[in-house]
Amino acid sequence: MTPLDPLLFGEIDPPQRLLMGPGPVNAHPRVLRAMSADLLGQFDPEMTGYMNQVMALYRPIFGTQNPWTMLIDGTARAGIEAALVSLVAPGDTVLVINFGRFGLLLGEILTRIGAVIETVDAPWGEIVPMEAIAAAIERTGPKIVACVHGDTSTTMAQPLDGLGDLCRAAGALCYVDATATIGGMAIAADRWGVDVVTGGLQKCLGGPSGSAPITISDRAADHIFARRHTEAGIRSADSIDGAGPRIASNYFDLAMIMDYWSDKRLNHHTEATSMLYAARECARVMLGEGLEARYARHAAAGRAMSAGLRAMGLTLFGDDAHRMTNVTGVFIPQGVDNDRVRAAMRDHFEIEIGTAFGPLQGRIWRIGAMGYNAMKHKVLLTLAALEACLLREGFLLPAGAAVPAALEAWG
């Protein structure tokens, strides 16, 4: 221990920072408190009871009746990889609907799985029209279609109504990454007709990163169970293996994870208990508020943020008709120093706003209002602080206009 500071860096004591970027955001205090509950054994009836409650709580949040609705132990990206590695076998053709960085991520993960990747693309700031998707499905004959719902890199939300019908007609399964929208914009897995949807806690659900809710249609579950290979250490006489190709990951093998969450309770990983408590409380907070009220609150926050930014004379990025409600892209004005403004926001106001990736890096900020932060006062405080920081930069703007515009847009 000698080389370490004897104070061992002190108690955990993060600054109270308002996180108005594209996520992670501040967690709801009830979620933080839920994580301080004591642990349980993984096959304790109280624990499996909580697991079953989580399954019930996430069905309305995903807009589904799917029995297979549960958690993957890892960040939102773990949920994406679990879905793709369990659905897709090497050599399968996958059509990626690509309109931003997280569409690229789907392709990246699929490359490693050994899929044959086809894409149908939109420029950053737009979405892919359903007719283009239909044509691409016809052209490529995919086994799987993969899509991001809301891509925070571009702040665009892809319309998904009708996608399931196109996939079913073509005999394809459909995966949707709803990390950035779940809890803030309506997820309608059953109405969309999509097979697997994954999310994360750290954006509109108002929890910490580290648990990925997932829902799986019966059709997809059959497909996945056909690839089941029970591991040697827990194999028994009644283990049933499928004839399909073995899933390339053990940790992300949804067949084994479903066996763990089912009444079989076959040992796999040790469920991340505190994160399960967090996921459960995120869902309770959300359903207690009511789905429609919650989506309306996010929509109001998005409208107010957009109106306030425009009242400051700033220009929003991307297609107005397909904007995510919970994160807004705004061009950094000419002559304004990106890093200096974000530093001033943080140092003077303890507010974080987001930078951008790839072609948008240094060109836009991404300002979020998600989950516990999709609140009127937090939107107004962010606008007021940004106005002050831009004025200090010498940017000419109609001082005092942003807050009233936002208030009016909130409605």
Add this chain to the structure above:
Amino acid sequence: MTPLDPLLFGEIDPPQRLLMGPGPVNAHPRVLRAMSADLLGQFDPEMTGYMNQVMALYRPIFGTQNPWTMLIDGTARAGIEAALVSLVAPGDTVLVINFGRFGLLLGEILTRIGAVIETVDAPWGEIVPMEAIAAAIERTGPKIVACVHGDTSTTMAQPLDGLGDLCRAAGALCYVDATATIGGMAIAADRWGVDVVTGGLQKCLGGPSGSAPITISDRAADHIFARRHTEAGIRSADSIDGAGPRIASNYFDLAMIMDYWSDKRLNHHTEATSMLYAARECARVMLGEGLEARYARHAAAGRAMSAGLRAMGLTLFGDDAHRMTNVTGVFIPQGVDNDRVRAAMRDHFEIEIGTAFGPLQGRIWRIGAMGYNAMKHKVLLTLAALEACLLREGFLLPAGAAVPAALEAWG
């Protein structure tokens, strides 16, 4: 929301259960409290400061000077898979030192990676002698040697002194899964000369499952960086890719995870902030206690548990010379109902003890004393409760003998 109970299953309120199985165990209250701290943005200087502290705190715990010492976001099994998928390319020969269920798990994960798997085996309840390992390395010429340190399925701890020398002489890299020993038995990555070691929080570190500490030698880091393929969404002019085969997983790509934990701070997953707070506090509690004091406490708990069980007339499972200090296997006596005793322990005493896997299922119990539960009073209470439950089963034992024997063995 209509189909759900309007009370949404109520507040989180788990029973206060003493977890004396092979893990997970009860978390230290300081760890639970640390998780209720508010969140930070992932590139916030306060957050990256905490990440750097975690790197420093886990070096002494792993017994290493390795700069690359950090966390994988997922359960202990995520750490294992991240290590193996990043070290091993398809077609590589891997020698697994196999003496229990978690040796089988290494083989299971490696099968999915496409490795050529060789094993050197011991019967459950024994360890693999170093001479047998040396012979197996000579026979198989592995690129990687993989081993579990303490396998809770058999309660055996594999001696590892000298393993690194054998591996280096053969030009092999060496991986060790220390999930069940880290925090309770000395990990000596540098003295052993092994390259990658992973752990989990939910056993002797006294935290919740969901974060996997890892350490990586410079030699292994070079090997891994030779397989680096920066993902498209964050690729820039100064991205450096390696010539080696692409790592089969994105989530578990240690090259990208190291780029995230390094000063480069390249975006990958969103760090599971609350779990990082938990991992940080686990380490602070441990280093505050002192490594030697902590290992001695676990050794005393193991001695006391063993002595108490023997004083009850029970027979321990496995080789006395290589017993893990933090979990003890004991044969279920003839005529005693396994399930009924465990149910009585839970229902009357709120104490959980562990059942077993595979060939030991129904034959032994596994009784742990790990982390915050490796305490004298918890060992004594467990022994007293077990004695009462066995007496109710009609098992003839010298009543009152276990506790004094345990007290004497504690020392």
